Amino acid sequence: MMEKDKNKIDEIFKEGLSDAKFEFNESHWQDIEFRLNRASRSKKKKIVLLATLVTAMAAVLVLFFIWNSEEVLWDKPSDKISESANAHNRETADKEPLRPFESPFIRPQQEQQWISLKPKELRTSKLERIAEGTSEQPVQVVEIADARQTMARGTSLSAAFSIPTMEYKVKTLPSFKLKADPVEAIGDRLAAIYQPQGGEEIVSSQKDRSVVSFLAGPDLTSVRGAGKSSLSENIGLAYSYSVTRGLSVSVGATYAKKNYKSAYKFYVPSNPPELTQLPSNVSAVCDVIDVPLTASYTVLKSKKVKFNVSAGLSSYFMLKEKYTFDYEGGGGYGGNNKTAVYEVSGENQHIFGVADFSISIEKKINDKINVGVKPFVKLPLTGIGYGNVDLESKGVAFTLGVSL
Amino acid sequence: MAITEVDEKSIHIIKGCIDGDRRAQKDLYTAYYAMALGICLRYSNNREDAIGILNEGFFKVFKNIGKYDYQKPFSVWIKKIMTNTAIDFYRAKIRQGIHVDVAMYEQTIVYDDTVSQKLNYEDLLAMVHQLPPAYRAVFNLYAIDGYGHEEISDMLGIAIGTSKSNLHKARGRLAEMVKIQRAMCGKTEEKT
Numbered sequence: 358m359m360e361k362d363k364n365k366i367d368e369i370f371k372e373g374l375s376d377a378k379f380e381f382n383e384s385h386w387q388d389i390e391f392r393l394n395r396a397s398r399s400k401k402k403k404i405v406l407l408a409t410l411v412t413a414m415a416a417v418l419v420l421f422f423i424w425n426s427e428e429v430l431w432d433k434p435s436d437k438i439s440e441s442a443n444a445h446n447r448e449t450a451d452k453e454p455l456r457p458f459e460s461p462f463i464r465p466q467q468e469q470q471w472i473s474l475k476p477k478e479l480r481t482s483k484l485e486r487i488a489e490g491t492s493e494q495p496v497q498v499v500e501i502a503d504a505r506q507t508m509a510r511g512t513s514l515s516a517a518f519s520i521p522t523m524e525y526k527v528k529t530l531p532s533f534k535l536k537a538d539p540v541e542a543i544g545d546r547l548a549a550i551y552q553p554q555g556g557e558e559i560v561s562s563q564k565d566r567s568v569v570s571f572l573a574g575p576d577l578t579s580v581r582g583a584g585k586s587s588l589s590e591n592i593g594l595a596y597s598y599s600v601t602r603g604l605s606v607s608v609g610a611t612y613a614k615k616n617y618k619s620a621y622k623f624y625v626p627s628n629p630p631e632l633t634q635l636p637s638n639v640s641a642v643c644d645v646i647d648v649p650l651t652a653s654y655t656v657l658k659s660k661k662v663k664f665n666v667s668a669g670l671s672s673y674f675m676l677k678e679k680y681t682f683d684y685e686g687g688g689g690y691g692g693n694n695k696t697a698v699y700e701v702s703g704e705n706q707h708i709f710g711v712a713d714f715s716i717s718i719e720k721k722i723n724d725k726i727n728v729g730v731k732p733f734v735k736l737p738l739t740g741i742g743y744g745n746v747d748l749e750s751k752g753v754a755f756t757l758g759v760s761l
Numbered sequence: 762m763a764i765t766e767v768d769e770k771s772i773h774i775i776k777g778c779i780d781g782d783r784r785a786q787k788d789l790y791t792a793y794y795a796m797a798l799g800i801c802l803r804y805s806n807n808r809e810d811a812i813g814i815l816n817e818g819f820f821k822v823f824k825n826i827g828k829y830d831y832q833k834p835f836s837v838w839i840k841k842i843m844t845n846t847a848i849d850f851y852r853a854k855i856r857q858g859i860h861v862d863v864a865m866y867e868q869t870i871v872y873d874d875t876v877s878q879k880l881n882y883e884d885l886l887a888m889v890h891q892l893p894p895a896y897r898a899v900f901n902l903y904a905i906d907g908y909g910h911e912e913i914s915d916m917l918g919i920a921i922g923t924s925k926s927n928l929h930k931a932r933g934r935l936a937e938m939v940k941i942q943r944a945m946c947g948k949t950e951e952k953t
Contacts, residue, residue: 366932367904369939373885374905377799381791389790389816393823622853
């Protein structure tokens, strides 16, 4: 072919096709306007969803503190208290027999030495209105040997003070007799309070027991970008093994019936059929076995309640996939709107194809059983199913755990 | 009327689009409608597909307008987005199994001087539409939009040799169609 001829053809089409003149079509604008409005709503939805998630997290935390009637033991300080308490205990074990869990601050009246306290200088206008009559009431004064211990058992120490009942009918302030206690003894007594019942329990408190959990709950499944979410159900079992204090590894198997709808443009089948007309929408119903492998870390823990964060990978084993293709205007099938159904069984597996994130709050019912709530999100790392779609799930699972 | 340069009014419209102002978006859409639809029609099989590409392209324009560089002509930016959207559409069709037997288009290439005679827009567009999608995409990109074979091979995911071959075949096929068209026009003129 001559170079001149090539250029001639190119020029004819370049010039001829450059002066396209089309009248503006309002309906075309309306199509995109609808899409822009939908995108705007979707953006607002995301903001609402984010706000809901933040609120849910806040609610979970509030729930944690409400459930947790005991003090919250933060991991590191509790360790130190325990160690400190044990050290004290070891040092004093030979010197003096201690009676654990019996309040060391309450002693018979006759053993106390009373000192007088006359806080006359502290008079205020309010106090000056006090009526006549003075009563002496015993108040124990203790000196704090160990600041950390004091923080840990602040409530107990406060309780040790016998606050005088103020008789407002008397005119003058009461004078108190306070007892001076030796500093060394307090540390020992605190140690006694913190002393575990047995050596084995020290080990058990540092490493949680393995737990088998039954879980069930709904989720919203959607194809990323399609903007439509459908309700799906999950039910399964998980085994959690404690690796170290606060850190555990879980493996499980969950049966999920995933429903999702999207436009066909999100589908990228590996073996596409020979189609003369593309479907407009696809509805999918898939039976999936989800095998998650996750690591969990206990962020907050008390005697009864635990707050965990988890991350891991899930493998999807697609048991059965059923796709219903909708053809607008009948497509290649003629006539009005038609549908076609395509089913596959056991053809698709996605090993570690989904990222798994969750937070959970667990409440101990008794020594063996706990219940919990677990909001989760599953994000695809690979295309899922026949259509290789980006399948996302956001939901909440309710758990019932049995410690082994 | 299309915005030919980034003047004050254009900047005002673009800023309105950045703010998500629907009226500004409509002004922009109206201004570039004809130019963009012309590009989409060249790459698509039919008008319906072209409208789909057009709105997908404009959606990308509105979504990414914040990234537009004011130093460059806006029309060039919008043309690039439309072309890329059309190519994405073409590639999606290929992935979704729309296979076109290009062999049926193979014909002997014959050139003569009649090809130089002027043809109108509709005739030329109809000829481009008769090309197999793979030939049409390469011809549009190379002959009309000015891309090189290396760029085309990257955009379409084909070998450079395939790009050259497809262009050669597209030209041959178009030349044949132009010749037939001219012959038909000649016969019509003789009758009248």
